[in-house]
Amino acid sequence: MRAPLQATASLCAVLLAVTACTSTKDQADDGLSVVATTEILADLVRNVGGERVRVDSLVPPGGDPHSYEPTPADAKKVAKADVTFTNHLLLEEQRLIKAIDANAREGTPNVSLAEASETYGAHVIPLVENVGLDVLWFGLRVRGDGEQRGATRSSEVRLTATAVEGPGKLVAYLTESLGKPVVYFDSGDGLSDVDSTTLPPAAHTHLNWAFTAPGTYRLTLRAALVNGGAEVELGEGTFTFAVGVDPTGIAPTVLGEGHTDVTVDLDTGELYTFNDRAGGTTQQVVPAAQAVIEVPNKAITTVPDDPRFAFLGAAGASVHQLPQAVLGKHVHGEIDPHLWQDVRNGRAYAELIRDTLRTADPDGAADYDRNARDYLARLDEVDARVRETVAKVPRNRRHLVTTHDGFGYFASAYDMTVAGFVVPNPAQEPSVEDVRKLTETIRNLKVPAVFMEANLAQRGSVLTQVARDQGVQVCLLYGDSFDERTRSYADMMRHNAEEIARCLA
Numbered sequence: 338m339r340a341p342l343q344a345t346a347s348l349c350a351v352l353l354a355v356t357a358c359t360s361t362k363d364q365a366d367d368g369l370s371v372v373a374t375t376e377i378l379a380d381l382v383r384n385v386g387g388e389r390v391r392v393d394s395l396v397p398p399g400g401d402p403h404s405y406e407p408t409p410a411d412a413k414k415v416a417k418a419d420v421t422f423t424n425h426l427l428l429e430e431q432r433l434i435k436a437i438d439a440n441a442r443e444g445t446p447n448v449s450l451a452e453a454s455e456t457y458g459a460h461v462i463p464l465v466e467n468v469g470l471d472v473l474w475f476g477l478r479v480r481g482d483g484e485q486r487g488a489t490r491s492s493e494v495r496l497t498a499t500a501v502e503g504p505g506k507l508v509a510y511l512t513e514s515l516g517k518p519v520v521y522f523d524s525g526d527g528l529s530d531v532d533s534t535t536l537p538p539a540a541h542t543h544l545n546w547a548f549t550a551p552g553t554y555r556l557t558l559r560a561a562l563v564n565g566g567a568e569v570e571l572g573e574g575t576f577t578f579a580v581g582v583d584p585t586g587i588a589p590t591v592l593g594e595g596h597t598d599v600t601v602d603l604d605t606g607e608l609y610t611f612n613d614r615a616g617g618t619t620q621q622v623v624p625a626a627q628a629v630i631e632v633p634n635k636a637i638t639t640v641p642d643d644p645r646f647a648f649l650g651a652a653g654a655s656v657h658q659l660p661q662a663v664l665g666k667h668v669h670g671e672i673d674p675h676l677w678q679d680v681r682n683g684r685a686y687a688e689l690i691r692d693t694l695r696t697a698d699p700d701g702a703a704d705y706d707r708n709a710r711d712y713l714a715r716l717d718e719v720d721a722r723v724r725e726t727v728a729k730v731p732r733n734r735r736h737l738v739t740t741h742d743g744f745g746y747f748a749s750a751y752d753m754t755v756a757g758f759v760v761p762n763p764a765q766e767p768s769v770e771d772v773r774k775l776t777e778t779i780r781n782l783k784v785p786a787v788f789m790e791a792n793l794a795q796r797g798s799v800l801t802q803v804a805r806d807q808g809v810q811v812c813l814l815y816g817d818s819f820d821e822r823t824r825s826y827a828d829m830m831r832h833n834a835e836e837i838a839r840c841l842a
Contacts (some may be wrong), residue, residue: 369698372418372760374429375402376819380826384712386495389701397712399792402429402817407436415440420697425449426674431537438491446693450686451676459685460709464673474596475659478541483603486737493563497533498522499841500557505550512661522524542668546659547649551581560601574625580632580657590623593631675743679750680720680830719827726834727751730842738787743816759800767799779807786810786840792818
C-alpha cells in the first residue's frame with residue numbers, strides 16, 4: 338500500500354506492548370472501571386452507573402471522534418477497563434477501534450452501542466451522499482459482515498491491483514485535505530504488492546481515477562481479508578473502463594452517472610460494482626464482467642504544476658480523471674453513526690449500557706436498574722422538551738445548515754430538513770464547488786441562520802464567511818462533543834433545540 342500503513346502497524350505494536358506490561362486485572366476498589374470513546378457516551382454511562390462506576394473518555398473534551406487517533410495512555414486505560422463502550426458504525430477513527438480491540442482484556446464487555454442498540458428500539462437511517470457530479474463518482478466499498486470468514490470490526494479488507502491492460506497508465510489516488518496526493522494503484526511503474534489499499538468492513542471511500550490516454554482499460558483487483566498478520570483470499574474481479582471512447586457494445590451495462598463503487602462482498606468473496614443512480618434511494622449490483630465504467634471526454638483535466646503530481650505526467654498534460662468528489666480521506670459506512678441526536682436513540686443507548694453494566698457487575702444490578710429508570714424518565718422529558726421547542730419554528734424555516742453532516746437524526750426525529758453542510762465529514766476540506774452550493778442553498782432557502790459546531794469552530798471559517806456574505810446569523814450547536822458551557826447529553830440536546838428555535842423562529 339502506498340498510503341502509510343507502516344505507521345499504523347508501528348502504533349499498534351506500541352499499544353500491544355503497553356498492554357503486555359499491564360496486569361490482567363486491575364479493578365480498583367472504588368468502582369467498576371469503564372472506558373468510552375466519546376464524552377457523550379461517557380456521560381450516558383455515568384448517569385446509568387452512578388457511584389458504582391469510574392468513567393474515562395478517550396476522545397478529550399472538544400475533540401473530534403472522526404479524526405482522533407489513540408495514544409499509549411489510551412491503551413493503558415483500555416487494558417485496565419472492566420467495560421469498554423464505543424459508538425462505532427465507523428464514527429471513530431479506525432486506528433482507535435483497532436487499538437481498543439487489541440488492548441481490551443479477554444472476557445470484558447466491549448460494546449458497539451450504535452450497532453447493538455437497534456435491538457433496544459434505536460432507529461437508524463442510511464448515510465446518503467449526493468454530490469451531483471456531472472461525471473461518474475467512483476469509489477471503493479466493502480459490504481457484508483463476513484462473520485463466517487472470521488471478520489471482526491478490527492479486520493481489514495486489502496484490495497491489490499494485479500493487472501492493468503490499456504493504451505496508457507491507470508492511477509487511483511487520494512487527495513488529502515491539504516492537497517497532498519497519496520497513490521493507491523499506479524500501473525505506470527509496474528504493479529506489485531504496494532499497489533494496494535485497505536478498508537474496514539462495511540466501509541466506503543473516495544478516490545481519483547486517472548487515465549493518461551483514451552481507450553479501453555481493464556483493471557484486475559484481488560481482495561483478501563486481513564486479521565492481524567493473517568490474510569484470507571476472498572476473490573478477484575476485472576473492471577472495464579471506456580476512457581474517452583464510446584462505451585456502447587463493450588459490456589451490457591454502461592455506468593456513466595451517479596455513484597458507483599468497486600465493491601468487495603465479505604460474505605460471498607465476490608467483487609462487483611455497486612451502483613446508486615438516484616441519490617441513495619435505488620442501488621443495484623452489476624457483476625464486473627457485465628459493466629463498463631464510462632470516463633467521458635468532459636472528464637479531461639490537466640496535470641497540476643506541482644511536483645507532487647508528477648506520477649500523472651508532465652505539468653499541463655491532459656488526463657481523463659473521475660474526480661474524488663470530496664477532498665480528504667473520508668471513510669464511512671452505509672449507516673449514519675450520529676444516532677444520539679435523536680433522544681429516543683439516546684434512550685436505547687442507556688438501556689444497553691444498563692444491561693452491560695449488570696452483566697459486568699451483578700452485585701450492582703439493583704443500583705443500575707434504579708439509576709436507569711430515573712435517567713430514562715429524564716430523557717423522556719428531554720425528548721418532549723426538544724419536540725415542543727422545535728415545533729415553535731414555522732415549518733418553512735426548519736432548515737439546518739451546519740458545519741458537517743451530523744444532524745440527520747435530529748432532523749428526522751424532530752421534523753426538520755438538513756438543507757446543507759460545508760462537508761460530509763469534519764476531516765475533509767471544502768472545495769470551491771462545496772462553497773458555491775452552500776451559498777446557493779442559503780440564498781435560495783432564505784435561511785436566517787446557519788449552525789457552527791462548538792468543537793469545529795476552528796474549521797468553520799468557510800461557514801462563517803458564507804454566512805457573513807449572505808447576511809445571516811451564525812449560531813451554535815453541539816454535535817460530537819461538549820465544551821465548558823455544556824457538560825451533559827441532556828443539556829446538549831436542550832441547548833440544540835433552544836438554539837434552533839431562537840435562531841430560526
